[in-house]
Amino acid sequence: MSKVVRSDEDLLLTLLNSSPLLDGEPRDELRGPGAGAWLRTHEIPGTPRTSRELRDAIAAVVRGEARPTTLQHYLHAVRQIPVLTEEGVQWKTIGGGIGARAVLAWAALGDRLRACENDQECRLFLIDRSKPNTRRWCSMKTCGNRLKARRHHEKLKSPTD
Numbered sequence: 001m002s003k004v005v006r007s008d009e010d011l012l013l014t015l016l017n018s019s020p021l022l023d024g025e026p027r028d029e030l031r032g033p034g035a036g037a038w039l040r041t042h043e044i045p046g047t048p049r050t051s052r053e054l055r056d057a058i059a060a061v062v063r064g065e066a067r068p069t070t071l072q073h074y075l076h077a078v079r080q081i082p083v084l085t086e087e088g089v090q091w092k093t094i095g096g097g098i099g100a101r102a103v104l105a106w107a108a109l110g111d112r113l114r115a116c117e118n119d120q121e122c123r124l125f126l127i128d129r130s131k132p133n134t135r136r137w138c139s140m141k142t143c144g145n146r147l148k149a150r151r152h153h154e155k156l157k158s159p160t161d
């Protein structure tokens with residue numbers, strides 16, 4: 001059996017979700033003495049510093065705080081080479097490393113990759129693979145229910161709405 005190769009989308013989401021809020025406390029897996037081990041566990045090549053830079057750069061673009069062109073430098077070393085197969089030409093992407101893989105995955109996902117709407121209590125991102133593309137929370141179990149409960153509570157507090 002061949003080794004399971006991690007998809008670049010999965011790698012991107014893991015990287016983006018490496019600084020969650022846990023019980024309201026910000027936590028950064030890419031800072032501190034455990035950062036290197038965390039990267040190895042998740043099979044993400046690179047140092048904690050370069051991984052943080054990559055994560056923060058993509059996260060800022062996804063949140064609309066930075067322009068997509070700020071990610072251009074990650075693609076400088078990327079080349080595509082044509083490979084002839086029985087089915088015709090297929091383009092093989094080479095070069096650029098983890099930064100290019102993550103940025104290309106982000107570009108291919110478009111608006112299917114977004115921040116969880118529970119932005120007061122959650123800093124996670126989600127990839128919506130559903131057909132209607134209307135998912136709003138990283139997890140219905142946690143953020144979805146929490147937000148619904150809060151809205152319900154707010155409704156009860158202000159009956160004039």
Ligand SMILES: [Zn+2]
Nearest residue numbers: 116122138143
């Ligand atoms: Zn969430």
